[in-house]
Amino acid sequence: MNLRDKIVFITGASAGIGAATALAFAAEGCRLLLAARRAGKLAEVALRACELGARAVHSIDLDVRDHRAVQTAIDDLPEEWAEIDILVNNAGLSRGLEKLYVGKLQDWEEMIDTNVKGLLYVTRAVVPGMIVRGRGHVINLGSTAGEMTYPNGAVYCATKAAERAINDGLRQDVLGTPVRVTSVDPGMVETDFSLVRFRGDAERAAKVYKGVKPLTGEDVAQAIVWAASRPEHVNIARILMTPVQQANSLLFSRSE
């Protein structure tokens, strides 16, 4: 399927997998609706996307945790941006890595509000239009963490298990319409993910990737664009992808 001129809405587009996905769709000649909380970083991504061939870019300053703001952002889109073809539910984060019984409530709220409720709010705001227009593709970012829980990560893993259930549930609920639903589930990806998890502790974040060549945001973006560009009658339900040195959430082969 040719992606040229398709309107692609990406949440969490200011960095990491979201930014890489914006640039990958830009190279396909898409029109990009980019949403994130960090307007400055988003502007840099928008500029690069234009250089790479995006047909147009429209940026939205948005916190997906705010359901009113999400609905208003979609309702108020300029007419030429309203018909979203592809939604990439990418906004998400992890906070903390500690035993459940000493976990911080604030960390839990942030992860659940962003990874689960934010994904639901955006989906709820965008998918009705796709149903009416008779076309659309929702691509959700899952994780190996949603498939296998690891110690000290119960709540983050639970949010990604929820994403998996929501992805599967939505795919069943749009059955009978041309709308497609895909989950892209990466394992270890070198982004700000661990830096955010450890609230800026760079040394601790670097240890996560020690001895492993992780996936890059671009690797994941390529899988997303691949799923989006399958022929219209093909739905890719799920892509589970890891570095070669990772078998699952718990099993790694680290070089010295």
Ligand code: 8X3
């Ligand atoms: C990211 C993968 O294993 O670092 O979703 O939680 S993991």
